[in-house]
Amino acid sequence: MITLRRSEDRGLADHGWLHSRHSFSFADYHDPAHMGFGNLRVINEDRIAPGTGFGTHGHRDMEIVSYVLEGALAHKDSMGNGAAIVPGEVQRMSAGTGVRHSEFNHAQDATTHFLQIWLLPDRQGITPGYEQKAFSEADKRGRLRLVASSDGRDGSVTVHADAAIHAGLFDGDESARLALDPARLAYVFVARGHIDVNGQRLNTGDAAALRNETALALANGEGAEVLVFDLAP
Template sequence: MITVRKAEDRGVADHGWLKSFHTFSFADYYDPAHMGVGNLRVINDDRIAPGTGFGTHAHRDMEIVSYVLEGELAHRDSMGNGTAIRPGEVQRMTAGTGVRHSEFNHAQGQTTHFLQIWLLPARAGLQPGYEQKEFGPADKQGRLRLVAAPDGREGSVTLHADASIRAGLFDGDESAELALDPKRLAYVHVAEGEVTLNGEHRLRAGDGVTLDGETRLALGAGRGANVLVFDLARSS
């Protein structure tokens, strides 16, 4: 079964300095029909105004992945990490037993656009951790590049969750196929541009698709498409 969630059906929060679109229930946006897919709990499509950001705050028992699309995200945390996350880079923070961090856009005149993704960890009480890797356009053009996985295979970021993430860029005749395990769930999020899924579903930026019991995913006919594909456990 293929279920499409259109971009305009997402929750919206506009705080002035931050505009966020929530694919799943988050903060003041509550939708019991959209609490997540499998062990994927959050996809927030965030835009941070210049010179602003998230002050220091706490997380625990969550795998948090940041994927920057435009601008730059400055990260600092209680583990001693202080880095800049740029377009194409994937950051994984294991909140585990507890971590505090901040995220800012220090640029003047440029909005930072990024995806904030939360996944349930394989178990509670993990030691907090951090990892960041770059996957440039050449790594993702016309293919679905593995960027995060439980075993860190193929040079991906290591996820402490029963899930994996692939990223792809598609233009024109470029296409890619992926075999799916029908016993698991898959979720596709279009971060930018347009793309066609399985030859019949035309998707635009912000659209998401749940694939349940499917054996195949095909993406093609893209127009500046930047796509993330999640392979997910069914755990609640």
């Protein structure tokens, strides 16, 4: 069974310096029908205005993945990490027993556009951690590249959650197929462009929630960048 979540139906928060669309309930946006999907709790599509950002704030017991689409995201945390995350890079921060961090767009003439993803951890109270890796466009062109997993296989970042994330870029006749365990859940998010997901057309910001499916087929992409989540039910 496939359930579509259209971009325009997502929650919206516009703070001037921050424009955010929420796939699931978050902050002042509350929708009992969209509290998460399996152990995927948050997908926020954020745009941070030039010279602004999130001041220092805290998290705990959450796996937080940042995926930058445009611009750069400057990260600094209480573990001593400081880095700029740019397109093609995936950052994982394990909040565990507690961590504080800030995220800024230091550019004066460009918006930072990124996805903030939260996964429920498979256990609470772990030691906070951080990881950041780059994945080239060639790695994702016309295929689904594993970028995050519970065991860090194939060079992916390690998330302390029963989940995996694939990323892919698709144009024209490029296609991909992924076998699914029907006992698990899958979630497809179209970060940009257009693509067919199991025969259904999805546009930028759209998503598809898959239950009891044995395969995922992606085809007919037009400038598409896609994230695919394999999730615990």
